[in-house]
Amino acid sequence: MARITLTVSALVALIGLQAVPVAAGECGYDYCWGAVGIGPSGEWGYSYGKWSEEDAYNTAQDGCRWGCTIVKTFYNSCGAIAVADNGAWGFGREWNRELAESTAVNWCMDNGRNCRTRVWACSK
Template sequence: MRQNFSKPLFFIGIMASLFTTANHAAACQYGQCWNAVAVGPNWAAGYVTDRATAPEAYDRAKRSCGESCDVVEVFDGGCGSLATSREGTAYFGLGSARRIAAKDAMNRCGILNKSCVTRITTCSR
């Protein structure tokens, strides 16, 4: 006798995805989400979004970047962007939208007449 397991497996898959989504949504509430970007030597970079606390955002961004990362910027809500110069100097910008945050980071770099590139731009939900 052949049994068809596709429907139960499909249901289990849907339930698992709902549980995962619910856990992520519980990490923070709209308007109260912490984000962080991290940068380190040799162009290492990392970020995290939508964490419930600032320390959690800091730790996760640092882990996603690597142990050698020593600059971590934490921000609540909105968007953040990280630009770095060829020399490795990091410039951080904030804004209400991705393009505004990226422009802010690049403007901070431009004040010192540096040639920079945008490395990371991320936003809260």
């Protein structure tokens, strides 16, 4: 009897797992593009889950109202831009948000002080 209960429990768990929806980006479960951008007057924009690099770029620019002078794209990863008090900036592209932000801040600190993440996004 215990064996039948265990088998039924496993079957119910398997059916339950298949019924759980999994979120996917606009590009489905394929590899996806994203972008982050900043402008000279504090504008910022981002995109994620896009089918193409061009679409990711354009969506980030839309967020900036096309005022971004720096736009960086990334593919199936995370991207971040950090900005310093003096306007210096750094970009990071890594496999997760924390690493992308850390890389962006470290690059920014090569030319500035008090670097902080201005914008980030993950495309996967």
